[in-house]
Amino acid sequence: MKNKLLKGALGIAAVSAVALAGGIAHAKDTITIAVPSFLTGGAAGPFGIPAMNGAKMVTDAINAGKLPAPYNTKGFGGATADVIALDEGGGATKQVAEYRNLVEKRNVDAIVGYISSGNCQALAPVAEELKQFTIFATCGTPRIFEEAERKYVFRTMGHATADNVAAAMYVKEKFPDMKGYTGINQNYAWGQDSWRDFDLTLQQIMPNTKASDKTQFPKIFAGQYGSEISAMSLDKADLIHTSFWGGDLEAFIFQGNARGLFKKKIGVFTVGGTAAYRLGKKLPNGLVLGARGPYGILVKDRQSTLNQWFINTYKDIYGIYPSGPAYQYGQAILAAKIAYDKAGSDATSEQLADALRGITFESFSTTIEMKLGNGHQAATENGYGITEYDSENGENVVKDVKFYPASCVLPPEGQNSVDWIKGGMKGAKC
Amino acid sequence: MEAALTILLDGLQFSSYLFIVSAGLTIIFGVMKILNVAHGSFYAWGAYTAAFFIGKFSDMGLPDALGFLIIVAAAIVVGVILGFIIEQGILKHMYERDEVLIVLATFGLFLVLEDIILIAFGTDPYFAYQPMALLDSVELGGITRDVYGMTLIGVAAVVAVGCWWLLNKTKWGTLLKAVIFDREMGISMGINVPLVYTLTFIGGAILGGLGGAYIAPTISVAPGLGTEVIVLSFAVVVVGGMGSIVGAAIGSLIIGILRAIAVHELPQVELFVVFAVMAIVLVFRPEGLFAPAKPRKI
């Protein structure tokens, strides 16, 4: 009995030794990419699932060599990628434990994803410690690359500062007569940061306007905004800024709409894009809508082959137009392909990082320049539009879309976002 | 004056919401001494069921007014089915065991029910705005208010009066009070305590489901919506006194009105209202403001 066990163990050891040696000698046929996203909880519907769909769709197309040129080569450096989908819920600490499992137990080759800023913030140092090639897809906080220099961590979309600076610029351009503004943002890091950036920017570019002293910060997932809507209705401000997302966003739109809030006030929704396709007729006209960059409804009319392929394929598979998160995850997967194509399918994390650092590439909807954070943080344009229901086609569209170049809404390399805005956004090229 | 009216209405509306979601929790606790963590799941199931059918009926071209019927039906169906299955299938077999173990069992149930919702309804949110759109809005105190939101106050009043009437004006209520005061006494008086338990649990579940179903038209019905409700209803019940209906009503009013004042006058402190009230009550009166009398043993 004991002998048998011993032989078995030796056998396994020998096989794995051969496999290991083989892996080192030849390019891999398959690689594993872990894609974390919200699969449970309130963020799953509006963010997690579209994101995962986008990632899977792009991965499948790459595996089959079906992406439009110039990405029509098969695979990731020739290797087929397996996607491991996993849930991003449960808090940053839990995600740290899961991340370690991904790297140390499940031995994934690359990790591409994450929506929550809290998770990205917590995982960046872990990724560095474990020397694991990681691309953050959607999370927004600027702190990740401003606080420390990263070697293995990338982010392929602009950070949240751009969302709110662009929002303020759009407001200045379209509503020059606006006198006062207020805001309703969730009381956690995302909402607090968003309001601060928007408020600081307006102080700079529209110094004659005044922020309300009664800005609202309800609890995340509160769902009931009756009192807040009353308070904002009574407020003198004529503009409302919100970074609400998901269920809170939709509940706020329903409740505010029923009470005529958006008829009296201009609503600025920095993450409103995710709701545009889903709410249909229930979305009020005249909202200022962002999508955290050039994604989703804002770029529906862009005619590039890559963009049209993305929209049409997504609509074929999932029956709905792709929203921002689908784009963001899709382009992060694309970035992984570019890195693998350059470095080879057997590349180490170090080689992959070298391959991606500082490059500029054409993504589905926009050009991505990895030029901030020492070449680890993307700079992209950012834009807004105004909602209108197109009764002919029975769907929402945005009009008056305006995009601001990255150099206009993001701080130059090496500068902290908040300091940059406070300092009058020096060096911004609009 | 107008501002005061607005604050009062906002406060009442939020208090009503709090009361509806916490009434079922406190009733179940009062009678059965079970802190039902799965209460949030009843809320979620009520919301999903209502939203699902309101959407379906609307798609079929049926009149939107049916939505109100669906809301009540959803609460009853969810309460009866889930309440019955959980009480008969699980809790019934645990009454001999430690009360705290029962809390844990409901915690386990909560985890299971959360994921079953995900499997049954998917991750995409459901919208059931039709009943709210139907009732339109009015100008009141210088601002627009949606009528649907204000009917919440009526629903809460009906629930409160209904509970009061049931407890104080019916034979059933007398039996229930005997069981609440002392289970052993109830048994010795010949009360069919297992039946009382089953019906109480179903009743509490219906109230939980009603909370979700009634709120559904004003929100996006999405995964995880039950979690928040557990915390809120628990806070109300702790403040009011665990197991006391009057306590739940007063607790809801205190938290709801203070919160409305904060939102209007000093939004920075709004977030701490619930917890501040809870902390103060815990320090000075840990058993809550209206803790029901306990029988003396020995």
Added chain:
Amino acid sequence: MFNDRTAKFLLLAALVICVGGAFAPNWIVNQFMFGFSRALAILGLMVLWRTGLVSFGHAFYFGLGAYAVAILDSKLGVSDVFLRLMAGAVVAGVAGFLIGFIMRNYRDIFFAMLNTAISMVLFGIVVKTESLGSTDGFAISASTIFGLSPETKYPLFVIITLVGLTAALAVNFYLKTTFGKLTTAIRDNEIRVEYLGFSVAHAIHLKYTISTILAGCAGALMAMSLGQVDPESMINWTVSGELVFVTILSGPGNVIAPFIGSLVFEVLRTYAFELAPQAWQLIMGATFLTIIFFLPGGIWSLIEKLGGKKNEK
């Protein structure tokens, strides 16, 4: 202190685990670190449980321990592993001692729920306060040991194992003292204990404080092994639920049980998460119900049955 079977087993097991850890893959070392960290909190809850008390809010102390480490790190730059551990224990212990004056008057479900309520207050405050990290929490720098910063996690793993061993031995000894023996006595009959001339309130207060110190240590060690704290994973009521779950899973039979139970929990969660990313809660919940119904004595009762051990207390 070392001359019973449990103590001997603990010493031997700690030795084997420490040596084994040097050769084990990282992810296994991680599982042991998380498991043993949590086990300290479970050990405290076990002491309470033997008295007939279950706290559904010990995430309060677990979180205090973790946040003590985080705040020391981010505000004062303290990185020494022992200072951090002490801070976690002291902060949680002092809070537990003070709150104990309230808690010692309550029993059963009221005890469980008052603890929940207090933990929710802390959760609310942390989530809403930017200087406490709000929902994001804090990243925690790597711990140093006597001024040295180790290359790998192994030294921390050894320290956690040794802290676990010390705590287990101490609790094992405690359970044999008059105070410890009173644990079961109070559960059985408080009136008699009072009539024998012993203050039940004092005894419960002491047990409560012990359990909070242990929970604080657990939080501090967990924070150090994870390198991250946030309110959702450290203070939320679901964390309290998890702690009680692991306590029930372990069983109250022996001080070894919490360590085994916590490891089983870590492994269970890892695989549930891996196999069913969208339904892992369902797996955990179902396991939970199964344990409550079919294994009321927890894993330890299973071990006793299999090993044929009897009455090792």
Added chain:
Amino acid sequence: MKNSSSILEVRNLLKTFGAVVAAKDINVDISQGEIVGIIGANGAGKTCFVNMVTGYLAPTEGSIKFEGAELVGLGTRKITHAGISRSFQVSQVFHSMTVSENLMIALAIANNRGADALGLMDTPDLRSKLDEVLKRYRLEPQKDATVSALAQGVRKLLDIAMAVVSKPRILLLDEPTSGISVEEKFDFMDIVMGALKEDGVTVLFVEHDMEIVERYVSRVLAFYQGEIIADMPPKDALADKKVQEFVIGKEHHKKKK
């Protein structure tokens, strides 16, 4: 200090629960070494009296002095420390533990009142004391049995043994023979009273059984509706009209005196 030999002086004791009067005008002096029986119908206030003397219930009015010191206001624990112990009508023991463990806990607490509670309980000193108690109360055969598996009589013995290990100067026994069969009751009481006599303890016991009362006590307190209606030697008490009417089975279900 009018009666200097009194170990317990009870004056004008009153206890009400809302409108219900559970004890009224109770005045008693107990001398050192007396064995006193407390009799009365159900609800007459006997257990209430015991509960007040031992601090489980606080009197509404009145005073209870033990060796000259006021007991009213002290909790059960302080009164135990002062030297008064009690047993219970339904034995109050640790049901999931063995007889030895029950007694060891009682001994450990009695020995140091918790001052040394962090010491090991199982010491040779306590062991020898345990053996002595087991022997005196004839509990040796059952010493390793779990209490929940024991017969009612043995539990009662254990209950009393636990009450006396702290060497009280007054012991209150609440219906020691309830739940014990007729054949066993004298054997049982012989064990108990024999052991107590050795220690010279003053004993007050509540009892229904008049045979037991006649045989073991030197004085009887008869309770009726919260008041003491007779305080005399047992022979006189049994012959007393009021006692016969209100206490000993010849009740007429009268609502008023």
